[in-house]
Amino acid sequence: MGKTTTAVNLAASLAVAEKKTLLVDGDPFGASAMSLGFTPEKIKAGMAEVFSFTHSVDHAIHKTELEYLDFVPSNVNTIQRDERFNKIAENRVVLKNAIKGAAEHYEYIIIDCPPTMRGIVANALTASTSVLMPVRSGHFSLEAISKLFKYVEYIKEIANPALYIEGIVMTMYESNTKVTEISERELKLRYNKYLFKTHIPRNHMITESTFYGKPAILYNCNANVSIAYLELAYELINKYSPENKTEQTVKG
Ligand SMILES: Nc1ncnc2c1ncn2[C@@H]1O[C@H](COP(=O)(O)OP(=O)(O)O)[C@@H](O)[C@H]1O
Numbered sequence: 556m557g558k559t560t561t562a563v564n565l566a567a568s569l570a571v572a573e574k575k576t577l578l579v580d581g582d583p584f585g586a587s588a589m590s591l592g593f594t595p596e597k598i599k600a601g602m603a604e605v606f607s608f609t610h611s612v613d614h615a616i617h618k619t620e621l622e623y624l625d626f627v628p629s630n631v632n633t634i635q636r637d638e639r640f641n642k643i644a645e646n647r648v649v650l651k652n653a654i655k656g657a658a659e660h661y662e663y664i665i666i667d668c669p670p671t672m673r674g675i676v677a678n679a680l681t682a683s684t685s686v687l688m689p690v691r692s693g694h695f696s697l698e699a700i701s702k703l704f705k706y707v708e709y710i711k712e713i714a715n716p717a718l719y720i721e722g723i724v725m726t727m728y729e730s731n732t733k734v735t736e737i738s739e740r741e742l743k744l745r746y747n748k749y750l751f752k753t754h755i756p757r758n759h760m761i762t763e764s765t766f767y768g769k770p771a772i773l774y775n776c777n778a779n780v781s782i783a784y785l786e787l788a789y790e791l792i793n794k795y796s797p798e799n800k801t802e803q804t805v806k807g
């Protein structure tokens with residue numbers, strides 16, 4: 556769907572816009588680390604330690620190539636760690652409590668989520684102000700979006716009454732194709748008020764950039780997809796100016 560790509564590149568673009576941003580890798584498969592050039596030997600602590608209460612989140616925060624971007628990697632990389640992580644994540648307030656202290660140092664905290672509706676995702680939604688949903692144009696399911704909306708409602712009721720949907724972003728967008736036209740029409744019919752104006756175009760450069768361990772903006776700042784993620788960052792920032800409200804955003 557483009558969740559991890561959006562989490563990494565939106566976070567990097569917010570940082571380029573000089574907004575102090577923290578990216579948290581909530582996906583035990585940990586693809587964000589690769590996109591930012593974090594090989595296992597560069598990771599000193601991560602979500603595994605935070606969720607076993609051995610380290611505070613401060614110890615798991617890593618600096619990145621971008622001055623305004625910090626990163627908490629997921630290092631839930633063994634079966635034992637995964638079992639313990641999932642067990643602890645059954646308590647949905649662990650992440651919220653863990654990042655509470657660090658949160659005041661950031662204008663934006665973005666949590667990349669796996670495609671589940673429990674455990675770490677319940678933790679992310681409980682800890683967040685809002686939810687940003689990337690959908691792959693042409694290949695999304697309206698049913699899946701509706702299910703996610705219902706899950707957000709459920710978390711609102713049981714854990715986080717102020718939670719709201721930040722918006723839906725169309726990714727891997729190919730203009731002038733029938734499938735894009737149809738999917739955009741369907742989305743507008745049902746979810747018009749949630750749609751971000753910015754579309755993220757399909758561009759294989761973005762996959763290439765992950766292999767080089769760089770967000771798109773540092774790999775090729777002139778590429779349409781790098782510019783689109785910057786535009787998305789500004790669309791998000793401008794939504795809250797001039798009040799300059801602090802945002803926490805989850806990708807789902
Ligand atoms: N705008 C894009 N253009 C081309 N490929 C993309 C784009 N966004 C994501 N991809 C590729 O699609 C695949 C899945 O994206 P990813 O962000 O990892 O999805 P998710 O986290 O939702 O599973 C990756 O190989 C990624 O590089």
Ligand SMILES: [Mg+2]
Nearest residue numbers: 558559582586
């Ligand atoms: Mg992912």
